[in-house]
Amino acid sequence: MTTQPLQRHPCPPGACDCGREQLLEGPAEVQRILLLTREEEKRLLERLENLKDLEDLQRLQQRMYLNLGLRVHIAPGYNEVRTMRGIVIELEALPGLCRKTRQSIPAAIRRGLERNPQVAFRLLDAHDLLRDA
Template identity: 50%
Template sequence: MSVAPPFPIRKECPPGACVCGREALLAPVAGAEAAPADLRVLRLTREEERKLLDHIGALASYAELLTLEQRLRAQLGVELRITPSARGVRTVRGLAIELLERPGLCRKTREAVPAALRRRLDQQPEIVYALLNARDLLGD
């Protein structure tokens, strides 16, 4: 028997297609002292994921990227990490973009969000420049 959260949640992936741990999050926990599972990540339904990818495709500034990172953390408990290569960044491929793995976060989502962000950064290089400048890699 699983616990039904009070909000719509992502449908389960086909068996064997994903190892997100969705069912483990929804399973009741034995023992009263156990902390309740963080179900926020399950709010990212396929429809909401499409909206998120559209939003990423419309990013216009570094400030919007920072806001996106904060909202992902606050609303879903998901960490977006963008780290420049130690060897330098000549193109967007020099950035490591990833959604950190966590229970309930689908493998396809962990691949789709960084891919969409990489496409947007290819289109908006000024966001990349601001990102690098914020980390003092451009030496301004």
């Protein structure tokens, strides 16, 4: 017997614009975002809030892409970066990704950067913003 992996429960009608129904009709490869159940999402958000260093953040970005097909881009904003709000965190558009999840992942990354500012400094340094400091 083969068991089908758990999939995320559908959002209430009209509450989300994730396009889950269209995604279910597609190939199984693009449906892997549905493997992010609410419990797994909580674990992911907790992990993003407790970043250790920049390599840890990059490893998490890689794992999110490999396991879920979710690309997260993190870079300094166009203007000065005075707070964590100056760091731009974008998720690529992905069908099946819930609206709340699209908001909670960047918020968790910001909280992680606020808890450990050394990660933010290393991120800025990786983009050559602190080369003259």
